[in-house]
Amino acid sequence: MLENIKQLSDLNLLSISFRILLAMITSGLIGMERERKQRPAGFRTYVVVCLGATLTCITNLYMSKLYPGVDPSRIPAQVVSGIGFLGAGTIIVTKNSRIKGLTTAAGLWCCATIGIAIGSGFYTGAIICSIAVIIIMRFLTFVDKSYFKYNKYVYIYVECDHKIFMRSLIDYANKKNYSLYDIDHIQQNGDSFCSMVFSLKVTDPLNKSTVVEEIRQLDGCLIIEELGH
Known part of the structure; x- marks a missing residue:
């Protein structure tokens, strides 16, 4: 494979150029998929992250050759842990407690590891992983949708008159033989109006x-939205 080509395994102008180009291509393909879905981190973010990780690893390899006592894995290890701060910035909790951006954050972390693999000269692993990430993000969305379709739990956000709605909700669940889980509510201005998130097993x-x-027709319910789409 590519790792067995001496010109690409040694640290020279050709191998450095090839690694940077491969990092741009693989991360660009992943970033384009995120860009298409209008995610917080898109094409340019993925490319820059992967290039940074690639150059970090190349630099560390160069330092280990220049100074034989240097650990070649020390700096890349910091990239793996440090990328979490950038990924966390893409995670958004909306006003109705819906979490968005987890896949983008995971993609950024994986993109950094792909860059480390390329920078280390592990081309085959980087290419296979890039293809796998693209397949997961682009073509396996239907798995999530299918799971959600047949999942017995309904995740609901409501704005309501708490005192009236809770009584109606409990009566409704008992009547239908449903189970209530994870009820969380935020009181507004000290009165009975509140926003609430809960799950219902149907x-x-x-x-x-x-x-x-x-549930929308229950007494005290003002606004309702199903979460998880």
């Missing part, structure tokens, strides 16, 4: 839209 997962509409 008997028929294909009946979720009906369940949401039925």
Whole structure:
């Protein structure tokens, strides 16, 4: 494979140029997929992260050749842990407690490791991993959708009159033989109005839209939204 080509395994102008070019191509393909979905970190962010990780690893290899006592894994190890701060910046918690950006954050972390692999000269692993990431992000979305479709748990955000709505919700769940989980609410201005997030285990997962509409009709419910789409 590519690792067995001496000109690409040694640290020279050709191998450095090839590694940087490969980092741009692989990270660019992943970034384009994120850009298409209008995610916080898109094409340029992925390319820059991967290039930075690649150059970090090349620099560390250069230092280990220049100073034989230098640990060749020391600086790349800091990239793996440090990229978490950048990834955390792409995670957003919306006003209705919905979390967005986890896949983008994970993609940035993986993109950094791909850059480290390229910078180390492990081309085959970097290429295979890049292809796998693209397949996961681009083509396996239907797996999430299928799982959500047949998942018996409905995740709901509501704004309501807490005292009235809770009584109605409990009566509704008991009547339908549903189970309530993870009820979390934020009181507004000391009165009975609040925003609430909870999950409801239903008997028929294909009946979720009906369940949401039925809850919408409960006393005290002002605004309702199903989470997880």
